[in-house]
Amino acid sequence: MSTPTPAEATALLEKAGAAGRRVRAGSGSRTGAWLTGMAAATWGYLTALGVAGGSDERVLLVSAVFAATVLLLSLGLLPGVRVNRAGFGRRWVGAVVGWGVLYAAALVLGLVLMRDTLAYWPAAGLVAALPLALGARAELRS
Amino acid sequence: MSAPSGQLPGGQHARHRLDEVVHQPVRFSVLAALAAADEAEFSFVRDTVEVSDSVLSKQVTVLEEAGYVRVRKGAVGRRPRTWLALTADGRAAFAQHLAVLREIAGEQVAGQQVAADG
Numbered sequence: 157m158s159t160p161t162p163a164e165a166t167a168l169l170e171k172a173g174a175a176g177r178r179v180r181a182g183s184g185s186r187t188g189a190w191l192t193g194m195a196a197a198t199w200g201y202l203t204a205l206g207v208a209g210g211s212d213e214r215v216l217l218v219s220a221v222f223a224a225t226v227l228l229l230s231l232g233l234l235p236g237v238r239v240n241r242a243g244f245g246r247r248w249v250g251a252v253v254g255w256g257v258l259y260a261a262a263l264v265l266g267l268v269l270m271r272d273t274l275a276y277w278p279a280a281g282l283v284a285a286l287p288l289a290l291g292a293r294a295e296l297r298s
Numbered sequence: 299m300s301a302p303s304g305q306l307p308g309g310q311h312a313r314h315r316l317d318e319v320v321h322q323p324v325r326f327s328v329l330a331a332l333a334a335a336d337e338a339e340f341s342f343v344r345d346t347v348e349v350s351d352s353v354l355s356k357q358v359t360v361l362e363e364a365g366y367v368r369v370r371k372g373a374v375g376r377r378p379r380t381w382l383a384l385t386a387d388g389r390a391a392f393a394q395h396l397a398v399l400r401e402i403a404g405e406q407v408a409g410q411q412v413a414a415d416g
Contacts, residue, residue, distance in 0.1 A: 169396065179335050
């Protein structure tokens with residue numbers, strides 16, 4: 157093994173830094189777009205549930221549109237991911253688990269107690285979408 | 299009296315702590331790319347390091363045998379995909395290698411400082 161000179165060691169350190177920058181530049185756009193899309197879909201879904209009022213058919217229709225949106229986002233964006241930046245797994249789990257807990261709580265509370273309170277739904281949508289929006293910001297930040 | 303830059307207190311030069319597996323240029327570049335990632339697709343690493351599939355495959359095998367890289371085979375639809383990630387040992391080895399390089403690079407800074415002081 158050849159021993160690097162101080163100048164070569166400096167060049168290797170710069171090379172390592174450049175590789176890290178390339179990885180950071182190449183990651184995050186698709187997962188960030190997925191999280192952004194999910195945040196928007198969550199807000200739209202919960203707001204639409206409020207507008208749908210007490211009609212079960214409308215609730216089912218809105219839910220079907222939301223499910224189709226989630227499916228399209230997932231099939232369109234996630235399979236093309238080529239690299240995940242360091243710490244992605246932790247950030248992703250935090251965003252999705254946080255969303256799941258708040259979304260379920262907003263849905264149960266809304267459908268059981270606040271079904272006819274129109275103002276509840278957009279606010280609940282914002283709260284449920286927050287973990288996804290924060291996750292998207294973290295992924296899209298280079 | 300403190301040891302000169304790049305030397306351990308016992309007089310052993312920092313180069314003795316360089317990892318031969320990490321030091322090879324292609325492997326160094328692969329590890330540098332993977333150190334910034336949780337996981338990266340084989341083709342992404344190939345494009346980043348700018349080598350052919352066969353060269354990357356050969357060097358990844360060396361890194362995998364050393365326990366520095368984990369290889370995961372998967373598929374997206376019908377297309378096979380290979381994902382690469384650093385193991386904990388690989389991350390530690392690369393960090394240690396960078397630390398040694400910083401010590402060696404420090405010699406240059408120290409030398410320039412001596413010249414400036416002289």
